[in-house]
Amino acid sequence: MELIAVSGDCYKLKTERISLLLETVKLNGKFYKFFKDYKKDIKDSIKDLRIIYTDLDGTFFNDRGCVIKDAEGRYYFDAVRILPLIKQKGIDLVLASGRDKYQLRYNAQMIGARNYISELGAELVYDLGKTVHVTFDDKKYIYDLTYGGKDIIEIIEILMKEFPGKIEGRSEWSKYRAYNGLFFGEINLKKANNILRSKGYSELVLVDNGFSKLMNIELDVGRLHIYNLMPEGVTKANGIVLDKKIRNIKTENCIALGDSIEDIKMASEVKFFFLMKNALEHKDELEEELIKHDNVYITENLMNRGWSEIMESIL
Numbered sequence: 298m299e300l301i302a303v304s305g306d307c308y309k310l311k312t313e314r315i316s317l318l319l320e321t322v323k324l325n326g327k328f329y330k331f332f333k334d335y336k337k338d339i340k341d342s343i344k345d346l347r348i349i350y351t352d353l354d355g356t357f358f359n360d361r362g363c364v365i366k367d368a369e370g371r372y373y374f375d376a377v378r379i380l381p382l383i384k385q386k387g388i389d390l391v392l393a394s395g396r397d398k399y400q401l402r403y404n405a406q407m408i409g410a411r412n413y414i415s416e417l418g419a420e421l422v423y424d425l426g427k428t429v430h431v432t433f434d435d436k437k438y439i440y441d442l443t444y445g446g447k448d449i450i451e452i453i454e455i456l457m458k459e460f461p462g463k464i465e466g467r468s469e470w471s472k473y474r475a476y477n478g479l480f481f482g483e484i485n486l487k488k489a490n491n492i493l494r495s496k497g498y499s500e501l502v503l504v505d506n507g508f509s510k511l512m513n514i515e516l517d518v519g520r521l522h523i524y525n526l527m528p529e530g531v532t533k534a535n536g537i538v539l540d541k542k543i544r545n546i547k548t549e550n551c552i553a554l555g556d557s558i559e560d561i562k563m564a565s566e567v568k569f570f571f572l573m574k575n576a577l578e579h580k581d582e583l584e585e586e587l588i589k590h591d592n593v594y595i596t597e598n599l600m601n602r603g604w605s606e607i608m609e610s611i612l
Contacts, residue, residue: 332594336610352555353394359600361510368599375605393533395506399473414536416477421536432535444472460484462517478526483518507557537566564590573603
């Protein structure tokens with residue numbers, strides 16, 4: 298898929314490997330917008346914002362899992378300072394992450410949140426774990442990806458054999474997970490999923506959940522990706538759909554923020570989706586998902602600075 302440049306002033310992203318981008322881009326005939334060019338219209342059209350769904354790593358946090366440091370490791374407190382205003386306006390900040398519900402409980406407690414979507418959309422959790430809803434039909438789910446489960450052990454062996462030095466998975470990383478296996482590395486996902494299907498795992502899919510510096514793993518890769526092994530068809534959007542149904546909330550009253558392909562899938566269930574500019578570092582992988590949506594707006598800043606950019610404008 299070709300990225301076609303259209304007229305507009307160019308500017309540079311200077312953090313790490315992020316390359317030259319244009320003010321406006323055209324993907325297969327569709328234009329994708331930068332938030333700074335539409336902020337007034339967006340603010341005016343949000344009449345009754347009730348829920349903000351936010352990714353964590355690379356969005357509300359930096360890529361090392363820290364909310365009080367920015368992409369370059371400098372102390373940055375604006376994202377935290379915005380939290381009281383969100384609470385004051387009666388808006389629910391819902392965390393949406395690939396992390397498990399026990400990790401998210403601590404994350405939520407640290408910032409005063411109570412509700413979250415865990416395991417990349419497999420579970421919807423209310424009130425710090427008092428109520429947990431599975432977002433898909435797990436009665437037909439036959440795989441064991443939990444700690445020590447036969448399927449996660451076999452899949453780890455398959456992937457590490459097929460991609461030596463390029464991917465790592467450990468059974469203990471699934472210790473508190475119910476439906477989701479965790480991997481780090483840099484591989485050809487299409488090839489990996491074809492291999493899994495050939496080995497009898499056709500109802501599972503390995504997905505890319507963005508870049509990370511959370512782990513210090515010795516692999517022969519250019520940039521470390523977070524991969525999640527998921528039930529086919531489960532995304533963060535599943536959690537939003539169920540949440541809106543349970544709480545009787547309209548799509549027009551919701552927004553979402555994120556930085557990965559999996560995050561962009563939330564766009565179909567909210568009024569506006571805001572993509573952190575750091576996501577464009579892997580824009581080639583994003584294009585297939587981006588062209589499905591016309592409500593995606595790209596921030597001017599990276600990670601938690603991009604998150605604050607949105608909040609400071611719309612609240």
